[in-house]
Amino acid sequence: MTAPASRAQGTAALTELRDWQRPLRGQFPIITGHPDLAYLDSAATAQKPQAVLDAVQTYLTTSNANAGRGTYPWANRSTALVEEARERVKRFLDDPAPDGSAVHFTSGTTEGLRTLARDWLPSFLSDGDEIVVPVADHQANIEPWLEAQRLLAHQGVRIRVRPMPYQPGSGDYDHTALAGLAGERTRFVAVTHVHHVYGGDMNVHRIRRAVGPDAVICLDAAQSVGHVPVSVAAADVDFVVFSGHKAMALPGTGAVWARQARGPALAPGGWSGTPNTAGIVSLTAALDWLDGAGVDRIERWTVALAARLTDGLRRLDAYEVLGCRTSLAADSSVQQRRGIVTFRHRAVDSGDLGFILFSEGFMVRSDQHCQGSAGERTGSVRVSLHVYNDEAEIDRLLSVLASLAWVTPRSNA
Secondary structure, three states: OOOOOOHHHHHHHHHHHHHHHHHHHOOOHHHHOOOOOEEOEOOOOOOOOHHHHHHHHHHHHHOOOOOOOOOOHHHHHHHHHHHHHHHHHHHHOOOOOOOOOEEEEEOOHHHHHHHHHHHOHHHHOOOOOEEEEOOOOEHHHOHHHHHHHHHHHHOOOOOEEEEOOEOOOOOOEOHHHHHHHOOOOEEEEEEEOEOOOOOOEOOHHHHHHHHOOOOEEEEEOOOOOOOOOOOOOOOOOOEEEEEHHHHOOOOOOEEEEEOOOOOOOOOOOOOOOOOOHHHHHHHHHHHHHHHHHOHHHHHHHHHHHHHHHHHHHOOOOOEEEOOOHHHOOOOOOOOOOOOEEEEEEOOOOHHHHHHHHHHOOEEOEEEOOOEOOOOOOOOEEEEEOOOOOOHHHHHHHHHHHHHOOOOOOOOOO
């Protein structure tokens, strides 16, 4: 995926897509219903288009029943909708072999990763095996694997956790160092598609070459599914885990896609209770909506908006943008951020800055963003974009940030 390579290209993308984006923005009732507010926290959860709301309302008022537990028409319909949703997820992920793969629904990415760590990974590993964990990514893609290590230790199985190597200053994976780190005992590698703080595409297509043909690769796609195209036909990964609510479905909705090609088949343990059928229905509707809008165009739009923001921020000395510094300018040839821009004011506490921005009508995330132990230790402000955001919001945000640029650090004298 290639970001706009020049300021002219970035502006051209926004100009080209403006007429496409405007009617899509109008399909989000919460956005159009609050014209004075700018929702800039889509990395936490995405807003829902009317089509998703309608699908849930229709289901709940026409055929709501417990899936997999009855033989009457409403129950049969609910069961069918769940199974149809599994196939819909496979198509959305460009699954080249859907008959052999599996989809397990969860409450979100965190539960999906914990399901794999608890119910799949222990049976795959043996004493002396190694796993690679991305220690500067989201804690949801770190803690489950450490829990698995502790669980196995109680069973007398010792595995080694190797920290994923990163490139200094950018937050990107160091694929060359990873290739030197991986060996014949490297059995499992956890990676992230789009980083939740730095906004970078982590170039997961290079992971397979770095770790070899036999290691299992688990992809945290929480910030990519619904935001950028995700193709398991192109990426040789074994698991894709994502949050449906970040892809415009209802809260408490997510999925694990399993290729079922390396290691045992995914079989979540325990008795399967009542599924979140309304959430699963909303996921099917959300994926339909995203396909109709065009995820490739959503990516181009949000990348261009993010470049507009970073280009403005780099002109304000009061701010530090996290991640790759050479990609800030709109005319940078370096791959730019996939709709996520995180920054700090050099004198204003990030929590205070978050309150100031809300007073001006901007809803942003301002904290440490659940990053792992090797990540940022100081709070920051994260702006995360989706198709319902526009140029006017970015320009107004930059204007407010510029008005705060004069604030200087307090003297300790």
